[in-house]
Amino acid sequence: MKRSVRxxxxxxxxxxxxxxxxxxxxxxxxxxxxxxxDSGEAAGWQKHLPSATESVNVPHTWNIGTxxxxxxxxxxFRTVEVPRPSPGMHVELHFGATFYSSRxxxxxxxxxxHEGGYTAYSLDITPHLLSTNYLAVEIDNRITEQxxxxxxxxxxxxxxxxxxxxxxxxxxxxxxxxxxxxxxxQRQRIRSQMSAGSAVVEDHIYLTSRLRGSSxxxxxxxxxxxxxxxxxxxxxxxxxxxxxxxxxxxxxINAPKLWGIDHPNVYRMAVEIAxxxxxxxxxxxxxxxxxxxxxxxRHLLVNGERVRLTxxxxxxxxQWEGLAETPGTMRYDYDDMKSLQVTLTRPVHYPQNPFILDxxxxxxxxxxxxxxxxxxxxxxxxxxxxxxxxxxxxxxxxEQAGNHPSIFAWSVCNESDTGTPGGIAYFRxxxxxxxxxxxxxxxxxxxxxxxxxxxxxDSAANxxxxxxxxxxxxxxHGPANxxxxxxxxxxxxxxxxxxxxxxxGLSGVFAKDEEDADRKRVKIIQEQMPEMARRDWxxxxxxxxxxxxxxxxxxxxxxEEGYVDHGVVDEHRQRKPSYYIWKEMNAPxxxxxxWNSGKxxxxxxxxxVKANSLSSLPSYPLHDYRLxxxxxxxxxxxxxxxRRLADLSTTQSVSGQVGGNSQTHKLQLHLALVRPTGEIAxxxxxxxxxxxxxxxxxxxxxxxxx
Numbered sequence: 001m002k003r004s005v006r007x008x009x010x011x012x013x014x015x016x017x018x019x020x021x022x023x024x025x026x027x028x029x030x031x032x033x034x035x036x037x038d039s040g041e042a043a044g045w046q047k048h049l050p051s052a053t054e055s056v057n058v059p060h061t062w063n064i065g066t067x068x069x070x071x072x073x074x075x076x077f078r079t080v081e082v083p084r085p086s087p088g089m090h091v092e093l094h095f096g097a098t099f100y101s102s103r104x105x106x107x108x109x110x111x112x113x114h115e116g117g118y119t120a121y122s123l124d125i126t127p128h129l130l131s132t133n134y135l136a137v138e139i140d141n142r143i144t145e146q147x148x149x150x151x152x153x154x155x156x157x158x159x160x161x162x163x164x165x166x167x168x169x170x171x172x173x174x175x176x177x178x179x180x181x182x183x184x185x186q187r188q189r190i191r192s193q194m195s196a197g198s199a200v201v202e203d204h205i206y207l208t209s210r211l212r213g214s215s216x217x218x219x220x221x222x223x224x225x226x227x228x229x230x231x232x233x234x235x236x237x238x239x240x241x242x243x244x245x246x247x248x249x250x251x252x253i254n255a256p257k258l259w260g261i262d263h264p265n266v267y268r269m270a271v272e273i274a275x276x277x278x279x280x281x282x283x284x285x286x287x288x289x290x291x292x293x294x295x296x297x298r299h300l301l302v303n304g305e306r307v308r309l310t311x312x313x314x315x316x317x318x319q320w321e322g323l324a325e326t327p328g329t330m331r332y333d334y335d336d337m338k339s340l341q342v343t344l345t346r347p348v349h350y351p352q353n354p355f356i357l358d359x360x361x362x363x364x365x366x367x368x369x370x371x372x373x374x375x376x377x378x379x380x381x382x383x384x385x386x387x388x389x390x391x392x393x394x395x396x397x398x399e400q401a402g403n404h405p406s407i408f409a410w411s412v413c414n415e416s417d418t419g420t421p422g423g424i425a426y427f428r429x430x431x432x433x434x435x436x437x438x439x440x441x442x443x444x445x446x447x448x449x450x451x452x453x454x455x456x457x458d459s460a461a462n463x464x465x466x467x468x469x470x471x472x473x474x475x476x477h478g479p480a481n482x483x484x485x486x487x488x489x490x491x492x493x494x495x496x497x498x499x500x501x502x503x504x505g506l507s508g509v510f511a512k513d514e515e516d517a518d519r520k521r522v523k524i525i526q527e528q529m530p531e532m533a534r535r536d537w538x539x540x541x542x543x544x545x546x547x548x549x550x551x552x553x554x555x556x557x558x559x560e561e562g563y564v565d566h567g568v569v570d571e572h573r574q575r576k577p578s579y580y581i582w583k584e585m586n587a588p589x590x591x592x593x594x595w596n597s598g599k600x601x602x603x604x605x606x607x608x609v610k611a612n613s614l615s616s617l618p619s620y621p622l623h624d625y626r627l628x629x630x631x632x633x634x635x636x637x638x639x640x641x642x643r644r645l646a647d648l649s650t651t652q653s654v655s656g657q658v659g660g661n662s663q664t665h666k667l668q669l670h671l672a673l674v675r676p677t678g679e680i681a682x683x684x685x686x687x688x689x690x691x692x693x694x695x696x697x698x699x700x701x702x703x704x705x706x
Contacts, residue, residue: 026080026175032056035073035138046105046136049077059096059324061170063141069561076137076171082129088182088210091129094122096173096354098139099323100147105136115389116148117141117172117323118351118372119396141169146385148393149349152375154417163374164564165315165349166550168323173353182210183217183240183273185284190269190403191440194292194303199256201232201288205271207245214241216276221249224268226257231267258303259289259405261343261620262676264364266405289361289405295442295466298498300539302366307620308539309344309366310586312337312568313503314546316353319571327355333573334359337546338679340568340579341586343618344540346446346468346502349374349414351397360406363677367404368468368502369397370411370446381413382422390426391433398437409442410434415470418460419449427460444468446502448477451486456493466539467494468502474524475510483531491537501532501541507554508565517565521578529585533617541617543582547571587682588612588622589648593671595688596655602688605629606655607671611648622648624676631658632668665689 031053033045043050062074082091093104099117103110107130112123143150143163152161189204203221218237225231232251257265270285294301301307314337318329330353337345342365347356350372360367371393373381380386394412401407412430417423431443442465449459450469456462469490474480490499506524511517525543532538547567555562563571568579589611595602607627612619628642638660645652658667669686 022179024177024179026078026177027059028057029078030056030058030060030171031077032060032062033075033077034062034067034070035075036070038073040073040075040138045075045077046110046138047108047134049134050075053077058171058175059173059321059326061099061168061172061322061324063166063168063170064320064322070169071142071167073138073140074169076139078135080133080135080177081131082133084129084131089126090124090180090182090184090208090210091126092122092178092180093125093135094120094174094176094178095171096120096175097171098137099141099167099169099172100143101140103138105138107134116393116396119393120173120400121396122178137171139169139171141167143167145380146383146389148386148389149372149374150376150380150386153377153380154375154415161375162552163349163372164551164554166317166322166552168317170322170324172323181281183281184208184210185271185273185282186244187399188269188271188284188286188403189399190286190288192288192290194256194290197255199253199290200250201253201269201290202248202250203269203271205247205249207240207247207273209240209242209245211240211242214239217281218274218276219247219249220272220274221251222270222272223251223253224270225253226265226267228268231256253290256290259291259361259364260302261307261309261364261366262623262625264362264405264677265289266361286403287358287361288403291405293366293408295498298496298537298539300498302620305621306614307343308533308536308614308617309620310541310543310618311342311345311365312340312543312546312582313346313348315348315549316350316356317549318547325353330355330359333546334363336569336573338363338365340546340583341588341618341681343620344368344500345542346370346411348545351393351401354400357401357404357406361404363679365406366408367406368409368411368444368500369401369407370414371397373413373416376413376416378417378420378422381417381420381426387426387429390430394430394434395437398434402438407441409444409465410438411468412443412445414446415448416445418445418447419453419458424460424463428463431463442466444500446470448472448503450490450493451477453493461494461497464497466498466500468500470503470544471501472504472506473528474520475506480524480527483528487532487535487538491535497537499535499538501538503542503544504528505544505566509554509556511565514565514570518576518578521568521576522581525578525581525585529617533615536614538617543568547573586618587673588618588620589625589673589682591627591671591673591682591684593669593684593686595667595669595686601658601665601667603658604655605631605658605669605686606653607684608651608653609645609648609673610651622681625681626674627654628672628674629656630670631656631660632670633660634666634668636660638667 033053101115103113106128114121149163155161186206192201220235222233223231231253272283273281344366346368444464446468448470473483506521508517548563548571551564554564593607596604611622625645630640631638641656643654667688671684673682
């Protein structure tokens, strides 16, 4: 629908206290227009609405439907009615993400610009506010050799090789305003140190003061435990001057509830700034977790316990929303991935939506977020502009995501020329920069060239805290039977480095059709998982990837666009056979079950649960699991039961009663091994049938039944 009128919103919330900060969402009632001839600014769109626009809400991408393959500039517009701020009030305009570069005007004045498509940014619009405000945003989704992501110049042919996912232009995450008084809490940096029976939590608080002179204030810090009870609190005075100010406080939490794979305990830290009379000037809260993650003797440890983890990557995209994903899509996909026993993921080549970070926190998934340098050449990695932009994007990601306990490492690039002097210098510069921002986390990158090295010193991998190895033996990297020798060579080159297989799998371009591709994908999973598992210095393996995704490359010959056949589900989320193979092979324990003999029909059953050993992938301690079951006579529930398994360090057996009528001739036992979080780690069905005195059939099968 085309509209030539501007949409307005009355921000009545500005009438509340001028002291406490508040947030107003601006996701609805935008106007949108493609700028195919790059004439919008010359035509004055930054000052007035063009005649032909369409109504949209954000998050939004134009790369679905009519403008599917459009590369270039497009504009978003809206009107915002705001009462003039009172003295001391400060108004900022926030964008969750805009892909790729943006320029923003308010009332015809350019108030800011941003480059990078996956991190949030904000602009001070206070000096430019009127009672009625015209907001115009220009977005450009084109790339160059110096953008991130940009042309994959490591590939010399073609010279303008595209990166391996879709360029969804638009305002792809939320937009909102914040209004604050003269004192504003910008953010917290929460880090912790663990000791026996307690944790010391250090909170570095970033403030902005717009007071006219120095003022005596107080800061109150309160940590709430996972049950929302006060775990610790501290108040202390400080003096603030008109400038950006940083305040350090620490709390000691006794008997902390640790964050882990199956016990993802999340705390909340609340900060209040008050004046001498006790009136609260601003307040803010953020979540965090208490955990200790170590790399020791080439092994990964979480809270002192060794783990070997597995998972899948996932592009932030769908057919119906593109990159502008809603929480419903993200929740559906990650719930499905969690049912696939994901405990580790990279999770893809770019900073993630905050929803996904929160999900990982609350579902026990370790993350290694990355900035999108994809197959960059040495000349790109040596380019001062690229390095500066990489640091900007990395800093934005760390400052926005650094409190999440699920994040244990940062990645600075993927499959780039890190085996060159320029690539080594790039990694060292990024590593040192990250260690200044976040010294407690590990730094690495994804490398697809490790087996080709002659010496460790020839690669930036030698300077990484651990190795991330992309391996595609059976497709891009050579015959599948070369995997074993390649892993052994990496072991010899880097005898002191822990390794995570950061990508493996199979692209459909190596098969004659989709069915053939998934048969080959299944074979790779079945053959390569044990090969990686038997090397105990491999701490994790990540399959590329969850879903088929849209791309300008790596699709079938002759196609300029389409979906890369690489997932265990397709672009519609329909499950392939590889989905079920991955699910079965990545259960953290093996479960077997059998009927016990009865007079005519079984009266009891016995189930045996055995946790995976450290020679397996995955393998991690299983605490506080439970085994639950239901027994049916056809569709009639006969009995149910549950047994808590406090510690699965040894094999455990559980027996249960069938119950019900002894003349039953058709039984079905549903058995589930359940995580402490309530998610299912393994499922079984056991059938018992008889059509006559001598006919008996028992079938033990893993969910889901096909």
